[in-house]
Amino acid sequence: MKIGIVANLSKPAAAATLAALAAAARELRVSFVVGDPEVRRHLPQAKLVAPARFGKAVDVLLSLGGDGTVLQAVRALNGASAPILGINLGNLGFLTSVPDTQAIAALRAIVSGAHEVVGYPLLEARLLRGPRRRLVAKARALNDIVMGWGTSPRVTMIEVEVDHQPVTSFVCDGLIVATPIGSTGHALSAGGPILHRETPALVLEPICPHTLSNRPVVLPNDRLVSLRVADVRKKLLLSVDGQSSGWLEYGDVLEIRQSPDVVRFVHLPGYSWFKLLSQKLHWRGSSADPK
16 A cells, blocks of 8 residues: 655654554555655655645555644645545644544544544636736635735725626625635634535625625535625735635636545544544543643
8 A cells, every 4th residue: 555645854753654564554554655755855755746646656654743734635635536644743632633643543434444434625727817817826724814914005806706696895805715624724814614524605794894794604615606806906916725825916807616526534443523523622521622
């Protein structure tokens, strides 16, 4: 079995976790594949492949780090179907359910087939510009797509349509469109609702709206969301899964819908989304609750 590795080497536990995986490789009869020469320095027996070939060169992808590293792993797959398992090397993350101390046990479960693979849908976006709505760029996201902030500290105006029906014009710092997985990320920090990962929905979340009656909206996941930059005074930053992806100009329209493609994740025996959620948020009754 070919195991891909994406790792955040800045995490203190990264080197030790990679060394433990290297020691277990022969016993478990697995080979490692990496796309980053720096990771290969810690895993010298790994095969180094070009980033463009990485996704199709692996059977399973281990992400060592936090949620940001998982999103990096999604980009590294570049549409390939290998499932991802997040190994947490820091604070508990929503996408990294396995602590570093259980990395070898998790790898054994993968090799033995004692796991479940679940697919979660992506968002896809098209940036349209000019009176003829010329296609400028495309993007896909697992967590969220955000537009806002921009070239001045002033609030901006974003016009929203759903299925070509006008909804409102938000005067705000920005706007988030999030998946159920992304609902526990930036959207949650902005005051949005938590959606169960299997909820067939999207979250439309204004960031610091000027009017307190502007609240988050939960939409069915088969809707087309259109966001138009209605502020002539400044450009807005486009962020896709936390990565800067260019600038939006006055009149630009960002069309966002659920993609037919999914990202697949490995869930080990005993995995519970509710347990993960309660631990992360320190809800009473969780193992993180100091009582």
